[in-house]
Amino acid sequence: MPSVSTKIPKKTVRIESDEYLIRTLTTDDASDRWAGWMSDPEVIHMLNAAPLKMTRSDIINYIKNFDQRSDLLLGIFEKRKGMHIGFFTINADYKLSQGVVNLLIGDPAYRHQGVLSVVRRQFAEYFFETIGLKTMMATALKRNQIILDTLLKAGWILNRTLNQHVKSHSDGTMLDLCLLSLSRDTWRQRNKAAKSRPGT
Numbered sequence: 001m002p003s004v005s006t007k008i009p010k011k012t013v014r015i016e017s018d019e020y021l022i023r024t025l026t027t028d029d030a031s032d033r034w035a036g037w038m039s040d041p042e043v044i045h046m047l048n049a050a051p052l053k054m055t056r057s058d059i060i061n062y063i064k065n066f067d068q069r070s071d072l073l074l075g076i077f078e079k080r081k082g083m084h085i086g087f088f089t090i091n092a093d094y095k096l097s098q099g100v101v102n103l104l105i106g107d108p109a110y111r112h113q114g115v116l117s118v119v120r121r122q123f124a125e126y127f128f129e130t131i132g133l134k135t136m137m138a139t140a141l142k143r144n145q146i147i148l149d150t151l152l153k154a155g156w157i158l159n160r161t162l163n164q165h166v167k168s169h170s171d172g173t174m175l176d177l178c179l180l181s182l183s184r185d186t187w188r189q190r191n192k193a194a195k196s197r198p199g200t
Contacts, residue, residue, distance in 0.1 A: 037106030142176035
């Protein structure tokens with residue numbers, strides 16, 4: 001019997017804010033510049049990843065892992081320059097009406113510049129209203145205080161902290177992992193309140 005996701009057509013995504021464009025990534029978007037993000041020391045620290053010496057061919061293979069049905073890969077582009085600066089992934093479980101979201105700002109010039117704060121409303125609207133999922137989930141290392149503060153300020157709930165759950169690739173210490181979620185009802189309430197404020 002076909003799975004739920006195979007009955008769903010492939011998604012071609014295009015989400016715009018004033019400054020950024022989020023769209024479906026294809027193999028034509030693969031680049032050596034993107035490959036270089038995966039050996040960047042800050043990215044390695046944020047993701048607790050092993051250093052990877054990747055090539056454009058590796059990125060092409062990575063992109064092919066996403067069926068754009070239940071596993072979506074969406075690029076973030078700076079609109080004025082048309083420059084690829086990062087990406088979202090969504091792993092959707094349509095049966096449970098939930099999805100796990102990951103974000104990486106790969107270009108160093110755009111890290112810590114509030115990109116997520118700019119695009120999160122449009123991204124959440126796509127997730128909750130267009131795809132129609134009810135719960136957005138994410139994980140973050142406890143040491144990534146900037147991303148945790150951003151999510152909690154946006155209405156996410158810290159459901160649980162798994163103490164000493166992940167082994168550090170850099171020194172072998174055990175790191176705490178935070179499990180977070182945002183419900184569609186909470187997002188709708190906050191979005192409605194934001195739209196009702198003067199100047200929004």
